[in-house]
């Protein structure tokens with residue numbers, strides 16, 4: 001594609017495509033990058049300029065782009081069964097995927113319900129929780145507790161348990177209020193305190209809400225270990241363990257939204273494993289298809305499943321989406337799980353995490369960098385910027401500076417993070433750290 005064609009594509013995109021999470025007017029100054037192909041950790045535009053995908057294309061990609069094994073699995077699946085409805089029918093990819101995921105929880109969460117995107121999985125978990133209580137004769141349990149700063153998606157139900165003012169404020173009138181519990185973010189530790197003190201305070205706040213609304217809370221929903229959209233806010237695994245205990249004590253479900261933190265991102269396949277507990281409902285999406293196709297699912301415990309198992313149709317979970325259990329997406333997910341097993345991905349990630357951390361050393365030592373933190377394959381820090389205007393411009397400017405240095409990132413406010421595909425090499429990590437350091441210096445020096 002020549003330069004004229006590329007500019008033409010950007011202009012056409014601007015006229016006809018309404019981009020997500022974007023004030024479209026900004027594209028007048030910074031047009032979208034027109035990609036033509038991708039391979040491994042690299043995205044390429046039509047001028048063969050390249051960008052290292054340091055945020056796994058919004059946290060979905062695990063093993064790089066155009067992966068030979070996933071490509072081959074999809075080609076094979078295409079000639080067998082591309083899609084059929086899952087009501088009244090079943091097929092090998094959806095069965096095998098459900099079995100394998102169930103086995104990964106030692107069958108604690110043995111029943112998989114499918115959808116296509118993360119927000120829908122959250123909606124399903126919320127509905128399942130309330131409906132399960134209703135079927136058990138406890139229809140007054142229909143309120144939710146969510147965590148300050150938490151993010152669960154942008155459909156109306158998911159947004160109601162999301163605490164991100166920027167995403168919520170225009171839609172408040174549509175949202176059924178949830179109870180918001182204090183954040184367990186370890187950055188809140190006072191001098192002399194440790195993570196355990198913050199954890200204890202945050203759990204006490206959840207307990208306060210459970211007591212206040214005793215008998216009315218259907219579920220507590222949490223992103224275990226890392227609240228990603230909040231700006232990679234990390235908490236101690238003891239917090240998740242504490243939530244499990246509180247939910248058991250007060251008779252509420254625990255919903256783990258592992259849409260971003262699942263699939264090996266934090267060091268274990270499921271983040272909950274590090275807390276040593278299972279939730280009643282667990283949401284997966286993003287990485288589960290290797291970053292190839294829209295796929296999400298909710299894994300439910302036997303007791304939730306049993307609450308719907310009946311002769312009465314209305315006691316069943318009648319929720320559906322057109323593409324529920326899409327065979328292509330399930331096949332991509334199966335190949336993703338096969339790669340985890342064949343290539344010992346979790347072991348590799350555990351060994352690679354310190355290498356990733358060390359590559360960010362220059363950034364970590366920058367005078368304006370605070371709260372360097374890491375959980376598995378998520379590395380983050382905060383950039384201290386006193387001037388409020390400059391702080392509000394930081395994310396955009398830093399992304400532009402990084403793009404000029406062949407790196408794709410998308411800072412959240414003044415939080416700078418990387419969440420790379422697991423195939424990132426040590427050399428690429430070092431290079432990435434250097435580029436980001438240069439980009440940070442350029443961003444902070446800009447008027």
Ligand SMILES: *Cc1c(COP(=O)(O)O)cnc(C)c1O
Nearest residue numbers: 117118119151152153257259260
């Ligand atoms: C991305 C995300 C969602 C929403 O998933 P979509 O596919 O964007 O709808 C929900 N919860 C968490 C924790 C997420 O990171």
